[in-house]
Amino acid sequence: MLGTIPFPERMGGSVYISYPDQSGMPVWQLLGFITNEKPSAIFKISGLKSGEGSQHPFGTMNIPQTPSVAQIGISVELLEQLAQQTPIVNAAVSTADSFTQFTQKMLDNFYNFATSFAVSQTQMTPNPSEVFIPANVILKWDPGSCLSIFSGMSSLVVIHFFL
Incomplete structure (x- = not known):
């Protein structure tokens, strides 16, 4: 999984995330898959519900129960099996609204940071x-024109795999 060797022919990888439930036992959730044709994937994990697991190929692993450890698991499987699996719904790529909110917060943070260096x-x-740029130029800029370019994109990149 270093990104230098492709999957064997007709194979791909199911991507799972696990984090402990209330008792400290790992709960695995299917996020999606990666293949040689789709070697990278972005999954939103902020909306996943604790304790809602799915079937997984990892069995009961002999890992110490630590209440704050998250794990990523990749199971190499036939492409036909990958196509039949259903990822957890909340792991889907997020909407443009959340991307817009994130971008607005990021720009607000940038403005606050930049203006903290303001001098008369x-x-x-x-x-x-x-080169000096007047701070009021940022306030005159219309971020809507830039955000419309990104209207179909997902929000935060949380997990990104490259093969």
Whole structure:
């Protein structure tokens, strides 16, 4: 799984995540799959429900029960079997609304960070190698024009696999 060797022909990998339930036992949930034709995948895990597991190929593993350890499991299986599996619904790629919210929060954070360095024109030290942009330019910018470009994209990248 280093990304340098492809899956054997007609094979792919089911991607699971596990985190402990209230008793500390691991609960595995199917997120989706990766194949040679689709070697990367992005899964949203923030909406997964604790304790709702699915069938998995990992059996009862002899791993110490630690209440805060999450695990990723990849099971190499035939492509026909992968096509018949149903990933947990909440792991689906998120909507544009959540991407828009994330982007807005990120831009607000950037604006707050950038303006924390603000100085008045009289406090500026002349430096020919630096470019200064008035802070009010950011406030005049219309982020809606940029966000419309991303309208079909998913939200946060939480897990990303490359083969």
